[in-house]
Amino acid sequence: MSESPFEGDFRAAFATRFPELIRYLHRLSGDAALASDIAQETFVRLYQRGEMPADARAWLVTVAHNLFRDECRRATRRRSLLARRDPAYTLADAPPAPDAALESDERQRAVRAALDQLSERDRQLLLLRHEGYSYRELATVLSLVESSVGTLLARARIAFRRALEEKP
Amino acid sequence: MMHPSTMDLQALADGEPLGARESDVLAHVRSCAECQHSIAEMRAAHERDEELLSLIDRRLPTASVNAVIARAAARRGTRGIRGAIAAGIGILIVSAAAVAAVPGSPVRAYVEHLFAHTRDSAATIPHPVTQAPIAPRETPNVGVSFPAGSRVEIVFSRAGVQGRVRVTVVDTPMVRVTNHGGTAAYRLTLHGVTIDSVGSNATFEVMLPSTVGRAIVRIDGRTVFTKNGTRIRTTGALDSTGAYVIPLGATRLPVDRDLSQNRI
Structure with a gap:
């Protein structure tokens, strides 16, 4: 049976957007399992929609x-996992040499802590920008005025770097 | 041209369009080493940020597109089944209602039996409002309501000096006493209610039916309000809402004081 035009578009979108969406969600939440669940559920919703949105990338992130x-609100258990956000619990790569591992752990922890200090909007702005979202896409996804995105993004970057510097 | 704003340089570093001023800004930047340096620094900072952010990346679970499609399809199927079940239940309810509407049908007889049973059960439960208050009962803080007899006594056994009582004569069959603020315990008595007011600044609303022949309000043993037929005597003052407002610290009602202006 031949595949419908929508299914072809869906598969193409999945191939290109799923990896970036799950990476973004993992950076946002610090929880790999949660990121995977949400990324998959987002694509399930897209499939159920039956047609591709005009701006699929913005639609998926929204x-x-x-x-x-919803997930953060609903599940206390999830919230406690997010609050913990200890990279030691989430890293699955092979352990490097002891000194390097210690240094790497500290840096990861510092980055995670710096992200956690940002407001939700600053974190989303910074992380989406690093996924290659344009100012216009950021404005659409985060319901911002496009002309203010540059200023808000600059503030988010400064806040992130300051939080990193303040980290002992 | 002056140096472009930091935001414009930032937008250029991010590869964002600048609209109408883009050609002017680009022309300046091409000839300005300082601005070129600023843009280069911004890009380097972004790259450093990206390097740092990539530190927290890890191997993430992969998902197959076929599994996602299967999940979406399964959910759609479940929704169809749920919809069919809901429709079935709806049809059953409508059918049962239709059959029950037919006189002499067994469904109708069963429904009537159920309602009769419910009525019987309700009849055995005494209504708390209409029952005469024969035993002391405490209701903290909210208030009480009881049917008015020919005589009503409302007694404040312990009252703060800053609170007040508002007595309103109303055309309802029930006496109602409620408090706003403070803390009070209500105990129904043979002819009315005794209120133990603990709060220092409570307002008590007393709704007194006009049909009550004799009514008396006492505060700490002092009589502050009486109603004898249509005649009202009180130490309080009539306010614009038609309520007699009596301070809880009120003095005793003078025996010889003529309050005929308060007659209703």
Whole structure:
């Protein structure tokens, strides 16, 4: 049986967008399992929609944000996992040499802590920008005025770097 | 041209369009080493940020597109089944209602039996409002309501000096006493209610039916309000809402004081 035009578009979108969406959600939440669940659920919703949205990338992140917010609100257990956000619990790569591991752990912890200090909007702005979102896409996804995105992004970057510097 | 703003340089570093001023800004930057340096620094900072952010990346679980499609399809199927079940239940309810509407049907007889049983059960439960208050009962803080007899006594056994009582004569069959603020315990008595007011600044609303022949309000043993037929005597003052407002610290009602202006 031949595949419908929508299914072809869906598969293409999945191939290109799923990896970036799950990476973004993991950076946002610090929880790999949660990121995977939300990314998959977002694509399930897209498939159920039956047609591709005009701006699939913005649509996917908007739905993922809503799911993430719902999840944080709903599950206390999840919240406790997010609050812990200890990279030691989430890293699955082979352990490097002891000294390097210690240094690497400290830096990861510092980055995670710096991200956690940002407001939700600053964190989303910074992380989405690093996923290659344009100012216009950021404005759409985060419901901002496009002309203010540059200023807000600059503030988010400064806040992130300051939080990193303050970390002992 | 002056140096472009930091935001414009930032936008250029991010590869964002600048609209109408883009050609001017670009022309300046091409000839300005300082601005070129600023943009280069911004890009380097972004790259450093990206390097730092990538430190927290890890191998993430992968998902197959076929599994996602299967999950979406399964959910759609479940929704269809749920919809069919809901529709079935709806049809059953409508059918049962239709059958029950037919006189002499067994469904109707069963429904009537159920309602009769419910009525019987309700009849055995005494209504708390209409029952005469024969035993002391405490209701903290909210208030009480009881049917008015020919005589009503409302007694404040312990009252703060800053609170007040508002007595309103109303055309309802029930006496109602409620408090706003403070803390009070209500104990129903043979002819009315005794209120133990603990709060220092409570307002008590007393709704007194006009049909009550004799009514008396006492505060700490002092009589502050009486109603004898249509005649009202009180130490309080009539306010614009038609309520007699009596301070809880009120003095005793003078025996010889003529309060005929308060007659209702």
